[in-house]
Structure formats: C-alpha cells, structure tokens
Amino acid sequence: DTEVTQTPKHLVMGMTNKKSLKCEQHMGHRAMYWYKQKAKKPPELMFVYSYEKLSINESVPSRFSPECPNSSLLNLHLHALQPEDSALYLCASSPGTYRESNQPQHFGDGTRLSIL
Amino acid sequence: GQQLNQSPQSMFIQEGEDVSMNCTSSSIFNTWLWYKQDPGEGPVLLIALYKAGELTSNGRLTAQFGITRKDSFLNISASIPSDVGIYFCAGQGAGGTSYGKLTFGQGTILTVHP
Numbered sequence: 001d002t003e004v005t006q007t008p009k010h011l012v013m014g015m016t017n018k019k020s021l022k023c024e025q026h027m028g029h030r031a032m033y034w035y036k037q038k039a040k041k042p043p044e045l046m047f048v049y050s051y052e053k054l055s056i057n058e059s060v061p062s063r064f065s066p067e068c069p070n071s072s073l074l075n076l077h078l079h080a081l082q083p084e085d086s087a088l089y090l091c092a093s094s095p096g097t098y099r100e101s102n103q104p105q106h107f108g109d110g111t112r113l114s115i116l
Numbered sequence: 117g118q119q120l121n122q123s124p125q126s127m128f129i130q131e132g133e134d135v136s137m138n139c140t141s142s143s144i145f146n147t148w149l150w151y152k153q154d155p156g157e158g159p160v161l162l163i164a165l166y167k168a169g170e171l172t173s174n175g176r177l178t179a180q181f182g183i184t185r186k187d188s189f190l191n192i193s194a195s196i197p198s199d200v201g202i203y204f205c206a207g208q209g210a211g212g213t214s215y216g217k218l219t220f221g222q223g224t225i226l227t228v229h230p
Binding site for chain 1: 146147149151156157158159160161164166202204208215216217218220221222223225
C-alpha cells in the first residue's frame with residue numbers, strides 16, 4: 001500500500017468544468033510534487049512545494065493551479081482543461097530537509113484524468 | 117536539460133530468465149533510483165543507490181551505482197510473471213536544494229512469458 005494517497009482515482013470532466021485533485025501524506029515529508037504522466041512515458045515534473053511554499057513551476061499552463069494548505073496536503077485545481085491534458089497525474093513526497101536531501105521520492109497511485 | 121538513456125526499451129523473456137537493464141547519463145548524479153510501475157498504479161521504489169560503486173540487492177533484484185556516477189544497471193534474476201511492468205531509472209541531483217529533482221529514463225517495458 002502506498003503511503004501517499006490520491007483522490008479521486010479516476011476523473012472525467014468537460015473542458016469548462018472546475019475540479020480538484022487531492023494528495024495526502026502522513027510521513028512528515030516537507031517536499032511534495034505534482035507530475036503528469038502519459039501512457040508508457042516517464043513522469044514529467046509540474047510543480048514542487050518545499051515547506052509548503054511553491055519552489056518550482058515547470059512552465060505549467062495557468063489552467064493548472066497548485067495549492068499546499070498544510071504540510072500533509074497538496075491540491076491541484078483544474079479549470080478549462082484541454083483534451084491533451086488527459087493523463088495520469090501523480091503526487092509524490094520526500095523528506096525534503098537539507099539533511100535528507102538525497103532521500104527518494106515516494107509516489108501515490110495517481111488520478112487518471114480524462115477530458116471530454 | 118539532462119537526459120538519461122535507458123535501454124533496452126522493451127524486453128520479452130521467458131519465466132526463469134535473468135534480466136538486465138541500464139541507464140547512462142551525460143551528467144553526474146548524487147543518487148540513482150530504480151522504480152517499477154504496474155498498470156493503473158504509481159511508480160514504486162525498488163532500489164536506491166547513494167554512493168559511486170555501490171552494489172545493492174533487494175531479493176532477486178541487484179543494482180549498481182556506476183563508478184563514474186553517470187550510469188547504473190538493474191538486474192533481475194529468475195524472472196517471474198509478476199515482474200511484468202515498466203521499469204524506470206531516475207537520477208537525483210542535490211544542487212544545493214533541500215529536495216532532489218528527478219531525471220527519468222524513458223523506461224523499459226518488461227514482458228514475462230510463463
């Protein structure tokens with residue numbers, strides 16, 4: 001069982017809808033990540049939060065809006081998405097402290113997003 | 117940006133055979149990671165390597181961190197049907213940040229015939 005929990009597991013939405021993806025971890029990790037993954041391709045980094053502050057935005061379109069309400073939660077707000085945004089969206093976390101900066105990321109099982 | 121070359125892209129083997137896959141990079145990494153991803157699930161960490169030259173085993177899996185810090189290999193011995201999946205290598209840099217950005221290989225798709 002993964003220690004990073006993502007909800008929902010599947011989401012189908014129209015291009016005009018607004019929805020949110022949620023991610024939760026209780027490992028005390030201080031770095032959290034959003035990735036986008038297309039079929040049989042490696043994950044592509046979207047955002048990194050470190051100590052609840054946005055540290056990296058990999059030039060992601062503004063129709064994706066991340067939020068980190070506290071150290072355990074990470075949200076991804078979606079609005080006016082395009083069909084090409086259909087993908088598996090993965091959340092990951094890592095200790096994120098300077099002392100543990102080489103510790104690996106642990107992934108959730110993702111949300112399968114389909115845009116109609 | 118940094119790129120990892122992972123090979124082979126796919127493998128079709130018989131149950132019981134050994135498997136070997138590797139990743140090479142033009143840049144140095146501080147950590148090498150190997151993940152496995154099953155359909156409908158997220159990547160699961162198999163092995164983490166932290167020192168150049170390090171050889172680490174996890175059951176039937178063995179991985180090594182290349183001495184030049186630019187490559188790593190993963191071996192699976194006596195493959196079984198549940199080894200089917202996509203295997204990703206990932207290099208992690210330190211770069212002065214408190215987290216390590218991952219650079220992924222393109223993946224190796226493993227199929228095991230009973």
